[in-house]
Amino acid sequence: MDVDSRKFIELSATAVRNESLKTSMGLLGAGLSMRRAQAKAGLAEFDALRDEARDIKNDVLANLDAYLEAFEAQVTRQGGVVHWASTDEEARDAILAICRDADARTVTKSKSMVTEEIELVPHLEAHGITAVETDLGEYIIQLRRERPSHIIAPAIHLNKDEVSETFFEHHRKLGYNERLTERADLVGEARHVLRDKFLGADVGISGANFLIAESGTVVLVTNEGNAELTTSLPKTHIVVTGIEKVVPTFEDAATFIRLLGRSAAGMEISQYTSFITGPAREGDADGPRNFHVVLVDNGRSRMIGTEFQDMLRCIRCSACLNHCPVYLSVGGHAYGSVYNGPMGAVLTPGLSSIGDAGHLPNASTFCGKCEEVCPVRIPLPRMMRAWRNRESEAKLNPVGMRWGLRGWQWLATHPRLYRLATRLGIGVLRRIARGDSSYLSHMPLAAGNWTRDRDFPTPSPTSFVAQWEDKL
Amino acid sequence: MSRERVLTDIRSRLAGDTKARHDAAVARIGARRRNTVPERASRAAEARVAQFEEMLARVKGTTARLARLSDVPAAVQQYLGEGARVCVDAEIDALALPWQDTRLTHVPWAPKTGFDCIVSGCVAGAAETGTIAISSGIDAPLSRAFLGESHIVVLPSARLFGGYEDIFDLVRQGDLPRHLTFVSGPSCTGDIEMIMEYGAHGPRALHVLIIDS
Amino acid sequence: MSEEKPRRREVALFATCLVDLVRPDIGFDVARLVLDAGFKVVVPPLQTCCGQPNYNGGDKSGAMAMARRNIDLLMPYEYVVVPSGSCGGMIAHHYPELLSGDTVYAGRARRLAERVYELSRFLVDVADYQPSRRLEGTVTYHDACAGLRELGIKSGPRTLLERAGAQVVESGQAEACCGFGGTFCIKYPDISNAMLERKVADIEATGAATVVAGELGCLMNIEGKLHRTGRPIAARHFAQLLAPEQKS
Numbered sequence: 001m002d003v004d005s006r007k008f009i010e011l012s013a014t015a016v017r018n019e020s021l022k023t024s025m026g027l028l029g030a031g032l033s034m035r036r037a038q039a040k041a042g043l044a045e046f047d048a049l050r051d052e053a054r055d056i057k058n059d060v061l062a063n064l065d066a067y068l069e070a071f072e073a074q075v076t077r078q079g080g081v082v083h084w085a086s087t088d089e090e091a092r093d094a095i096l097a098i099c100r101d102a103d104a105r106t107v108t109k110s111k112s113m114v115t116e117e118i119e120l121v122p123h124l125e126a127h128g129i130t131a132v133e134t135d136l137g138e139y140i141i142q143l144r145r146e147r148p149s150h151i152i153a154p155a156i157h158l159n160k161d162e163v164s165e166t167f168f169e170h171h172r173k174l175g176y177n178e179r180l181t182e183r184a185d186l187v188g189e190a191r192h193v194l195r196d197k198f199l200g201a202d203v204g205i206s207g208a209n210f211l212i213a214e215s216g217t218v219v220l221v222t223n224e225g226n227a228e229l230t231t232s233l234p235k236t237h238i239v240v241t242g243i244e245k246v247v248p249t250f251e252d253a254a255t256f257i258r259l260l261g262r263s264a265a266g267m268e269i270s271q272y273t274s275f276i277t278g279p280a281r282e283g284d285a286d287g288p289r290n291f292h293v294v295l296v297d298n299g300r301s302r303m304i305g306t307e308f309q310d311m312l313r314c315i316r317c318s319a320c321l322n323h324c325p326v327y328l329s330v331g332g333h334a335y336g337s338v339y340n341g342p343m344g345a346v347l348t349p350g351l352s353s354i355g356d357a358g359h360l361p362n363a364s365t366f367c368g369k370c371e372e373v374c375p376v377r378i379p380l381p382r383m384m385r386a387w388r389n390r391e392s393e394a395k396l397n398p399v400g401m402r403w404g405l406r407g408w409q410w411l412a413t414h415p416r417l418y419r420l421a422t423r424l425g426i427g428v429l430r431r432i433a434r435g436d437s438s439y440l441s442h443m444p445l446a447a448g449n450w451t452r453d454r455d456f457p458t459p460s461p462t463s464f465v466a467q468w469e470d471k472l
Numbered sequence: 473m474s475r476e477r478v479l480t481d482i483r484s485r486l487a488g489d490t491k492a493r494h495d496a497a498v499a500r501i502g503a504r505r506r507n508t509v510p511e512r513a514s515r516a517a518e519a520r521v522a523q524f525e526e527m528l529a530r531v532k533g534t535t536a537r538l539a540r541l542s543d544v545p546a547a548v549q550q551y552l553g554e555g556a557r558v559c560v561d562a563e564i565d566a567l568a569l570p571w572q573d574t575r576l577t578h579v580p581w582a583p584k585t586g587f588d589c590i591v592s593g594c595v596a597g598a599a600e601t602g603t604i605a606i607s608s609g610i611d612a613p614l615s616r617a618f619l620g621e622s623h624i625v626v627l628p629s630a631r632l633f634g635g636y637e638d639i640f641d642l643v644r645q646g647d648l649p650r651h652l653t654f655v656s657g658p659s660c661t662g663d664i665e666m667i668m669e670y671g672a673h674g675p676r677a678l679h680v681l682i683i684d685s
Numbered sequence: 686m687s688e689e690k691p692r693r694r695e696v697a698l699f700a701t702c703l704v705d706l707v708r709p710d711i712g713f714d715v716a717r718l719v720l721d722a723g724f725k726v727v728v729p730p731l732q733t734c735c736g737q738p739n740y741n742g743g744d745k746s747g748a749m750a751m752a753r754r755n756i757d758l759l760m761p762y763e764y765v766v767v768p769s770g771s772c773g774g775m776i777a778h779h780y781p782e783l784l785s786g787d788t789v790y791a792g793r794a795r796r797l798a799e800r801v802y803e804l805s806r807f808l809v810d811v812a813d814y815q816p817s818r819r820l821e822g823t824v825t826y827h828d829a830c831a832g833l834r835e836l837g838i839k840s841g842p843r844t845l846l847e848r849a850g851a852q853v854v855e856s857g858q859a860e861a862c863c864g865f866g867g868t869f870c871i872k873y874p875d876i877s878n879a880m881l882e883r884k885v886a887d888i889e890a891t892g893a894a895t896v897v898a899g900e901l902g903c904l905m906n907i908e909g910k911l912h913r914t915g916r917p918i919a920a921r922h923f924a925q926l927l928a929p930e931q932k933s
Contacts, residue, residue: 009873016879027666045510052507059500065482065490066497084475094474136672137663155663163664187661187669194673199583214501215648225618225659225674232608232615232651233583243478248501250640255507257636257654265662268527269601272674273654280650286583286613287650297478305485325862329879363873365866365880366741368834385741392743401868405739409747412702412733413754422706439912449874454881454909457707464705464712468728 001117003352004336008359011334024157025328032322035266049259054377056252057313067213067246074216078278080291088118091296098292102236104202110227111135112207114240116338132197134226143170149332152318157331204230208241214249223271237288243295244312259375263317299351307386311346313376320370342370342380354391361387426459433458513600513635520599520632528602531657533678541683549574551679556588562611563593581616590620596639597632603656605639607649614651622677629684696724697762701772702734703901714928715768721929722812729758735772752780756793765801769900770832773803778835805841817929820851825893828860829900842899842923858887865906885910895919
């Protein structure tokens with residue numbers, strides 16, 4: 001997985017000044033949090049479903065090998081093939097091999113974060129296979145050669161005019177010469193362009209929202225209907241998904257389906273929820289002859305049995321992003337990872353390393369909103385804190401931070417020296433304030449990051465504890 | 473081999489022995505236990521039609537109630553207008569409905585053939601979210617439901633259930649269809665500026681004819 | 686120390702490092718409130734910091750050392766009152782988790798957790814306090830994150846303000862983080878500022894003359910921005926508004 005969060009500070013500084021991004025993020029945050037709240041209020045059993053969903057996933061993770069083998073056996077029984085990939089490279093190779101077996105020249109794709117994680121499309125294109133993203137948002141950013149900025153709304157960082165410009169530039173060579181200004185017309189043009197791609201594709205690649213162990217069924221959730229066309233028209237269907245997506249039964253899938261749309265976008269259910277079981281049957285009028293499922297580990301199994309295991313409950317609903325004040329300030333691209341927001345801040349270092357992704361679990365105020373809205377009750381702040389511990393233990397965080405905290409702890413456990421040191425510090429601040437001002441507008445060193453944007457109330461000369469002692 | 477490597481990596485981090493986990497998973501799957509089913513998915517049959525209509529209307533689907541199956545052709549023409557090019561699926565075609573009384577143009581199905589509307593049957597409905605379930609099968613290409621400009625579904629009220637679990641119980645009675653899709657409203661996308669636009673890749677409109685008898 | 690009142694009515698005030706060092710007047714306001722509610726106030730003189738900066742900054746062992754020390758410091762008291770949801774949450778919520786593997790301190794941490802009260806919770810749930818102070822005008826309340834989500838502090842401070850006669854107007858985003866986050870505001874100043882700008886605009890939109898909270902970190906952050914941008918809105922800890930007027 002290609003991760004680089006080292007430029008997070010610079011990218012976030014640029015992002016917060018991007019007015020167009022600010023508008024997009026405002027629409028996202030206000031719109032989806034309101035819709036989710038309404039959907040939650042409309043279903044009395046919502047919190048009970050969350051508890052059950054958490055328990056189902058915990059059971060699955062505790063018996064993961066057994067559920068995966070059960071799923072595999074059912075896929076095989078139905079005439080499909082399961083491939084296992086320990087790394088992203090193994091996954092890419094397996095998928096390319098299937099495409100070559102199918103003599104594929106064109107592939108249609110429905111939305112899948114795992115294919116983003118393993119960087120599948122560039123790999124296929126490097127080997128002469130044209131891969132077309134068919135989810136509208138993914139299609140837009142594919143034309144623009146960008147990465148998704150949100151796990152379910154990949155083009156949320158763009159506005160209508162930017163989409164219009166992108167279509168005008170790319171669709172002209174297909175004979176579409178009009179510069180469109182209405183959203184409905186943009187959607188209509190993409191529909192026309194992509195309809196031909198659906199009909200002409202040799203292979204369809206999808207992700208999976210859930211895998212049902214009971215029957216070897218793959219569950220796909222979309223609003224556009226692109227997953228259904230991707231998976232029923234080409235002769236070969238490849239499902240690419242993470243090993244943590246398995247659930248025991250259809251009944252368990254129902255619990256998650258009731259949570260997913262509501263948590264993601266305040267929808268009672270998404271427009272289309274497909275349950276796909278194996279390749280086309282004898283006599284079927286459509287459907288793929290070849291059905292493959294690629295189960296991707298790529299670092300997931302390393303999280304089992306650690307303080308990060310709960311992260312594997314994640315169903316990629318995006319509620320944590322939609323409610324995160326940090327994500328809504330900087331957008332997804334600043335994170336330098338395809339997984340962003342709170343879930344990305346925990347998952348990314350798990351799939352890559354805390355060295356590559358150090359900023360992500362650090363850039364949080366621990367406000368706790370993400371955990372509050374998570375449909376599977378993942379304790380995201382607790383796990384971000386655990387990553388900070390790992391980072392500090394490996395001495396990967398700034399040395400000034402480590403020594404500063406060690407010094408603070410030493411002082412806090414030596415109260416007399418604490419009194420002396422804090423009195424000296426306050427004296428310095430009061431000297432900078434020149435005694436009379438009640439606010440500091442400049443402070444030295446790192447504290448200057450505070451006074452760059454806000455004033456600091458000048459501390460009193462004598463601490464509360466000292467004054468109290470004097471009064472006794 | 474990758475398979476063994478992934479399973480070994482998982483097993484090395486799990487508690488208990490492989491056999492115990494296998495038995496636990498088999499027992500859990502075999503139980504097919506229902507989890508919490510919301511009250512709204514468990515209402516009595518008489519309340520379901522109105523609930524279905526209300527829930528589907530919320531997601532921009534429309535409905536009409538018909539007394540008899542033989543009313544379907546006239547209702548289709550009323551919805552689409554005279555001269556519309558319709559593709560009727562095998563299940564509905566086999567009912568020998570009085571299409572001759574309408575001025576609709578019938579188009580045979582082929583992926584590349586354009587038609588205004590597909591008229592199809594369905595597996596069942598779930599009132600909890602105004603959802604209908606369609607499936608693939610012999611003479612029933614799943615993709616057809618996504619290639620028309622609009623989609624009219626015929627739903628006998630006897631097959632309108634409360635919740636998703638009821639549909640699962642029904643499809644489990646026979647061979648699971650290869651592709652079962654829950655449809656809850658017309659195709660849409662909010663990918664440009666979070667505003668819902670209809671007719672993304674699938675039908676722009678979804679109309680359900682609920683047959684009372 | 687004399688035992689003139691029964692020991693159960695004694696409250697240890699853990700001021701928090703920010704109140705202690707930056708705004709000692711709030712410490713006295715808290716003490717007067719607890720006194721007015723009918724309790725005796727003790728300020729353990731060796732108190733320092735609850736350990737949050739270390740706990741959240743990746744220094745788990747440092748945080749554990751601070752937690753053990755504070756447990757020793759606060760165990761003798763029947764009630765411990767903290768005028769901060771985050772420091773209260775640290776002691777009540779995170780100490781037991783931090784020390785769960787410590788044979789000596791795990792139990793002590795759990796017992797202390799049962800006796801630690803965020804100030805508004807103590808005043809409403811334990812003391813059923815009726816403020817003697819009378820307030821006029823409108824205020825808006827900012828729900829500081831840790832108090833809200835770790836301790837469930839939501840109605841208590843509003844109840845107290847309303848009992849004193851203040852009109853509490855709700856802002857649209859009262860539960861949104863202000864961008865303080867301890868060292869976060871220093872490490873990620875641009876993001877912190879973006880969050881703070883949204884918070885201050887949300888407060889301003891209420892038209893209230895005062896924004897009230899129960900967390901000094903947030904208040905310093907919000908107040909600093911209000912002052913820098915010349916907005917005539919006061920930022921106050923609820924203890925400052927509710928404390929009985931000083932008879933000097």
